[in-house]
Amino acid sequence: MDTQVAKDIVLKALYEVAPDLEGVEVKSDADLRRFYDIDSVDYLSFIIKLHKQTGRDIPEADYPKLTSIDRAVAYLAEN
Amino acid sequence: MPMLGADMEKGTVVKWFITPGAHVNRGDVVADVETDKGVIAVEIWQSGDVEQILVEPGQEVAVGTVLAQIRSVEDKERPSVSEPKIIAESKPSEGEIPQRAHASPLAKRIAEELGVDLIKIKGTGPNGAITRADVEDAAKILKEIPQPTVITEAVAAPVTTGVPSSDQMRRAVAAAMVRSKRDIPHYYLQTDVNVQKLMSWLTEENRRIPVTERILAVAPIMKAIALGLRESPEFNGFYKDGAFQRHSDINLGMIISLRGGGLVAPGITAVDAATVPEIMGRLSDLIERGRRGKLRSSEITSPTVTISSLGEQGVDVVYGVIYPPQVALIGLGGIRERPWAEGGMVGAAHLMTITISADHRVSDGHLGSRLLNRISELLQNPEAL
Numbered sequence: 001m002d003t004q005v006a007k008d009i010v011l012k013a014l015y016e017v018a019p020d021l022e023g024v025e026v027k028s029d030a031d032l033r034r035f036y037d038i039d040s041v042d043y044l045s046f047i048i049k050l051h052k053q054t055g056r057d058i059p060e061a062d063y064p065k066l067t068s069i070d071r072a073v074a075y076l077a078e079n
Numbered sequence: 080m081p082m083l084g085a086d087m088e089k090g091t092v093v094k095w096f097i098t099p100g101a102h103v104n105r106g107d108v109v110a111d112v113e114t115d116k117g118v119i120a121v122e123i124w125q126s127g128d129v130e131q132i133l134v135e136p137g138q139e140v141a142v143g144t145v146l147a148q149i150r151s152v153e154d155k156e157r158p159s160v161s162e163p164k165i166i167a168e169s170k171p172s173e174g175e176i177p178q179r180a181h182a183s184p185l186a187k188r189i190a191e192e193l194g195v196d197l198i199k200i201k202g203t204g205p206n207g208a209i210t211r212a213d214v215e216d217a218a219k220i221l222k223e224i225p226q227p228t229v230i231t232e233a234v235a236a237p238v239t240t241g242v243p244s245s246d247q248m249r250r251a252v253a254a255a256m257v258r259s260k261r262d263i264p265h266y267y268l269q270t271d272v273n274v275q276k277l278m279s280w281l282t283e284e285n286r287r288i289p290v291t292e293r294i295l296a297v298a299p300i301m302k303a304i305a306l307g308l309r310e311s312p313e314f315n316g317f318y319k320d321g322a323f324q325r326h327s328d329i330n331l332g333m334i335i336s337l338r339g340g341g342l343v344a345p346g347i348t349a350v351d352a353a354t355v356p357e358i359m360g361r362l363s364d365l366i367e368r369g370r371r372g373k374l375r376s377s378e379i380t381s382p383t384v385t386i387s388s389l390g391e392q393g394v395d396v397v398y399g400v401i402y403p404p405q406v407a408l409i410g411l412g413g414i415r416e417r418p419w420a421e422g423g424m425v426g427a428a429h430l431m432t433i434t435i436s437a438d439h440r441v442s443d444g445h446l447g448s449r450l451l452n453r454i455s456e457l458l459q460n461p462e463a464l
Binding site: 018019020033037039040041042044045047048051052057058059060 | 291297371
C-alpha cells in the first residue's frame with residue numbers, strides 16, 4: 001500500500017476517535033496513548049477503523065506496532 | 080424537566096420530537112435537553128397522547144418544571160382534571176433543603192388532605208414557614224395548567240448541541256462530589272486480584288475472534304462485578320429519603336472522561352444477565368456516544384453502582400467518591416505484573432487492585448469484603464463469566 005494512502009487512512013481513523021485533533025498539528029511520532037490521551041477503548045476503535053478501511057485483520061499481538069501515526073502508517077504500508 | 084444526575088438543577092429543551100395530538104409510547108425519545116452534562120435525549124416513561132407543549136426550545140427551566148402534558152391511557156377513563164402528569168419526578172436537589180420545610184400543623188394537615196407535597200412549596204410565613212394559604216395556593220396551581228418557572232438570572236441560554244464547556248461539566252461534577260462527601264459516610268476496602276488467568280483467557284479469545292469483536296479486560300471484569308453484586312444487594316440501589324432501596328436490576332455506570340475535560344458516567348443495564356461480548360459492544364457504543372455528547376436520559380439515570388477504571392493512567396489503586404443516590408463505587412487500578420507468592424513459591428503474575436467505596440449507612444466492612452472476595456473469585460474462572 002502506498003504510504004500517502006496509508007497516512008490518509010490512519011489520520012481519518014484517528015480524527016474519528018479524537019475529533020479535537022483534526023486541524024491541529026499532530027506529532028506523527030508521538031505515542032497516541034500517552035501523548036494524545038487515546039485510551040484502550042478508543043485505541044481498539046482506531047484499530048477497528050483501520051481494519052474496516054483496509055480489510056486487513058490486525059492481530060492483537062500487533063497492536064503495539066501501531067502506537068503512533070508513523071508506526072501505523074509503516075505497518076499498513078508494509079503490505 | 081427530569082433530574083438527570085443528583086446535582087442537576089436546570090436544563091434547556093433544545094428540540095422537541097413530539098407535537099400536540101401525537102401518540103407516544105413508553106421509551107420514546109420526546110426531546111433533546113441540554114444540561115451541564117451535554118445534550119441528553121429524554122425518553123418518556125409512560126404512553127399516551129400529547130395534549131400540550133408547555134416549554135419552548137431555548138427556555139432554561141428548573142428541574143421539576145412541567146414541560147408537556149400527556150394524557151395517559153388511564154387518564155382517558157377519568158373525565159375530571161387531575162394533577163398534570165409530570166414527565167419525570169421533581170426531586171429537589173438535596174443540598175438545597177438542609178431541613179424539612181417548616182409548616183404549621185394546620186398547613187401540614189391541609190397539605191396532606193389536598194395531596195400537596197410540602198417540599199414543593201415556598202413558604203411566605205415568618206422565616207419562610209409554610210402557611211395554610213401557601214398550601215391552598217399550591218393546590219390550586221397544581222389543579223390548573225401550571226406556568227413553567229423560568230430562571231431569571233440566566234437569560235434564555237443559547238441553543239447549542241453537543242458537549243458543553245469543560246468548565247461547566249467540572250462544576251456539575253463538583254456539585255455532586257460535594258454533596259456526596261457531605262452526606263455519605265464513606266468507607267474503603269481494597270484487594271489485589273490475580274488476573275493472570277483472566278489475561279491468558281483474554282489473549283486466547285482475542286486470537287480466535289475477528290478484530291471487530293475483540294474484548295478488553297474491562298468487559299469480563301464488569302460481568303464479574305455484576306455477578307458479585309447479585310449476591311450482595313446492599314451495594315446495589317439508591318439511598319433516598321433517609322432509607323436504602325435495593326434495586327432489582329444491576330446497572331453499572333462507567334465513568335468516562337471526555338476529551339477536553341469533564342466526566343460522564345452512563346450505565347449499561349442488567350449487566351449480570353448480559354454476555355461478555357454484549358457488554359463489550361455496549362460499552363464501546365456508550366463511550367463513543369458519551370464523548371460525542373449523544374447519550375440518552377435513561378443511560379444517565381440508570382446506574383445503580385458506578386465503576387471508576389483508571390488503570391490506563393498508571394494508577395494502582397482508586398479511592399473513588401460515590402455518586403449519590405448510589406451507595407457504592409468500585410475502583411479498578413492498572414493491571415500490572417508483580418511478584419506473586421503462592422504455595423511458598425514466588426513468581427510473577429498480573430495483578431489488579433480493586434477497591435470499593437461504600438456508604439456506611441447501608442453496608443459495612445464485612446459485607447464489603449465478601450463482595451470483593453467474590454469478585455476476585457469469579458475472575459479466576461473467566462470462561463464461566
